[in-house]
Amino acid sequence: MITLIFSPRWFFGYDIIFELLGVIVTLLISVHSHRLYRFSKDYTYKFLSLSFFAISASFLAKIATNFALYYQQTVKTAFQELIVKHNLLDKSNLFLQAGYDAHRFLMLLGLFGIYWLVSKSKDYEHQWLFGYLILVVALFSFSTYYVFHITAAFILFFIARHYHRRCFGKERAAPVGTHLNFLAFSLLLMSQAVFIFIFLNNAIYVIAEILQLAGFIIFLVNMWLLVFRHGKTKD
Amino acid sequence: MAKRRTRIDIISDILMAIQQKGGRIKPTHLLYKANLSYQLLSEYLAELRDKELVDEEVVGKKQDKKEILLTDKGYDFLDKYHQMKQFQESFGL
Numbered sequence: 001m002i003t004l005i006f007s008p009r010w011f012f013g014y015d016i017i018f019e020l021l022g023v024i025v026t027l028l029i030s031v032h033s034h035r036l037y038r039f040s041k042d043y044t045y046k047f048l049s050l051s052f053f054a055i056s057a058s059f060l061a062k063i064a065t066n067f068a069l070y071y072q073q074t075v076k077t078a079f080q081e082l083i084v085k086h087n088l089l090d091k092s093n094l095f096l097q098a099g100y101d102a103h104r105f106l107m108l109l110g111l112f113g114i115y116w117l118v119s120k121s122k123d124y125e126h127q128w129l130f131g132y133l134i135l136v137v138a139l140f141s142f143s144t145y146y147v148f149h150i151t152a153a154f155i156l157f158f159i160a161r162h163y164h165r166r167c168f169g170k171e172r173a174a175p176v177g178t179h180l181n182f183l184a185f186s187l188l189l190m191s192q193a194v195f196i197f198i199f200l201n202n203a204i205y206v207i208a209e210i211l212q213l214a215g216f217i218i219f220l221v222n223m224w225l226l227v228f229r230h231g232k233t234k235d
Numbered sequence: 236m237a238k239r240r241t242r243i244d245i246i247s248d249i250l251m252a253i254q255q256k257g258g259r260i261k262p263t264h265l266l267y268k269a270n271l272s273y274q275l276l277s278e279y280l281a282e283l284r285d286k287e288l289v290d291e292e293v294v295g296k297k298q299d300k301k302e303i304l305l306t307d308k309g310y311d312f313l314d315k316y317h318q319m320k321q322f323q324e325s326f327g328l
Contacts, residue, residue, distance in 0.1 A: 033322070036318075036322060038318055039316075041243075042241075042245050045328075048328065108283070118327050118328070145278025162327060166327050175325060177321065177326075178325055178327060180325070181327070222325065226325060
């Protein structure tokens with residue numbers, strides 16, 4: 001038996017809305033990056049677009065799975081069943097497992113893609129090795145969910161470190177967008193670090209979700225500055 | 236060491252040189268501004284004309300001089316290029 005619901009009951013649905021915003025923001029970045037790829041034919045943008053698309057799909061998988069899970073809970077409660085361990089489900093529930101596996105794999109793949117791009121690594125052997133390790137972590141952390149969050153936090157730490165260097169390094173001053181990306185990735189890093197401890201208290205899940213939401217709002221502000229405001233100022 | 240210019244960088248340099256001169260420029264001036272050989276600049280200009288990013292106009296009393304003009308499509312291209320550069324800087328790509 002594996003614990004799948006960490007959200008407090010009053011928070012059911014709110015987390016889905018929060019993650020829907022994550023889907024919209026990551027999709028926005030993905031689409032914009034794809035447009036830049038079509039414009040420049042530079043594969044860096046295509047790769048970034050695919051990475052953010054993977055994160056977007058990852059959240060969609062989690063939303064679908066959580067929706068099914070919360071729906072089951074609501075139906076059970078409506079029929080006044082005596083559910084002592086209502087947050088426990090049988091491991092054989094393949095749909096839930098597939099949903100969470102997809103969420104974890106796509107999330108790690110997307111994050112790793114971003115790390116790979118910003119680190120500007122050319123070592124393709126390592127790329128395959130990390131790909132394999134991500135698959136292993138995603139598939140075998142169903143019962144030990146914190147392994148996934150630790151891995152995601154690690155990758156996010158290296159991404160945030162890269163942006164920190166760009167923002168506060170000795171090179172020329174970084175633009176506002178780089179600072180915003182540093183802030184957004186740092187918030188996502190904090191949220192993943194907090195997610196590790198959700199077994200302690202339901203409230204921790206809420207804190208982690210709020211940190212994650214804050215990260216995506218910063219991304220949204222950055223995209224607004226880069227795309228929409230740029231479009232208006234050109235006139 | 237300066238980073239090698241990509242194809243899109245060279246195109247934008249050509250278009251920006253025209254833009255900085257108010258949207259029209261003499262070929263000799265462009266040759267100097269774009270920092271390209273005559274042969275290469277001719278090839279790029281032929282391509283830019285095909286893509287309707289620039290246009291040519293014959294000027295002068297004797298109609299013996301040529302000027303290169305930036306079209307609306309050229310201005311759009313530059314706008315997209317600046318947007319791309321901002322995005323690239325912002326994401327550290």
